[in-house]
Amino acid sequence: MTRINKKFTRVYMDGYDISGYANEIGSLDWMYDVTPNAAFSDSVMNGINGKAVISAGTINAFLDNDAAGLTSLSKTGAGTKNIMAAFGTNAVPIAGDPVFAWKFEQSNYQKTEGDSFSAVTLNVSNASYTSPLTYQKPWGVLLAPMAARTAANTAVGIDDNGAASALGGIFVYHASSSDGTFTLTAQEADTNLNASFAAITGATSGSITAAVTPQSGMIALGVTAAIKRYLRFQLALGTASTVTFTSAFIRIV
Secondary structure (H helix, E strand, O other): OOOOOOOHHEEEEOEEEOOOOOEEOOEEEEEEOOOOOOOOOOOOOEEOOOOOEEEEOEEEEOOOOOOOOOOHHHHOOEEEEEEEEHHHHHOOOOOOOEEEEEEEOEEEEEEEEEOOEEEEEEEEEEEEOOOOOOOOEEEEEEEEEEEEEEOOOOOOOOOOOOOOOOOOEEEEEEEEEEEEEEEEEEEOOOOOHHHHHHEEEEEEEOOEEEEOOOOEEEEEEOOOOOOOEEEEEEEOOOOOEEEEEEEEEOOOO
16 A cells, blocks of 8 residues: 655646645545435435535645746636646656546635745635536546656556446646647557557547647546547647646546
8 A cells, every 4th residue: 555645746727737836735525415315115215426516625825926826827816727636656646646637616816824925725616617517527547747748658558447448538638838739639558558559539639739828628528438448648749849748537437
């Protein structure tokens, strides 16, 4: 068993890496409302899960004047925030580590004074109407740690489930910078060999650029999409020669 240390958490918002600014993230709730009931002849109370409640809670960070800091990214007020948290196990996150990812509505921005540092609190408790409403699972696995890359991926992938699945999934990406256009995708394979991997239909960013503004997205597949056992990230360079990004996949089983 490997326990996860807080210092190896990394948090991304709208394509920006805010790990150097934030020091707390909320409870990352994934809950269901259940109302127990019973028929006359039932011996026990029973229930059926209702709709899921997905919440990131609050993000606490240092108050700063950096254009890439949480202060600048959130002070515009209410709006949709695409958030992903990756959790490394005794090291910075690597492929296969758990991630929590969803889109939330910013409902609060508050500055507070500490003993030495000023702080800012961002409330992102409510799932956004722009989030993947056909799904109700925010936990997945990291495909690509945040890093600069200059070529296509030829490495083997990860086994996140031990088997194929047939209930779809969500492709998540955050690209912090590039020097031109590129495309990010998730790939799948039945056998964990480079030559066996092919793109998961629909799991793509399309051609984008992060040369001026970071980019992010959550791409929901069809709810009956078949996903093979092994997963990996892929990068296709357009006019870009380098791209700094992270990506993840939420498999529905």
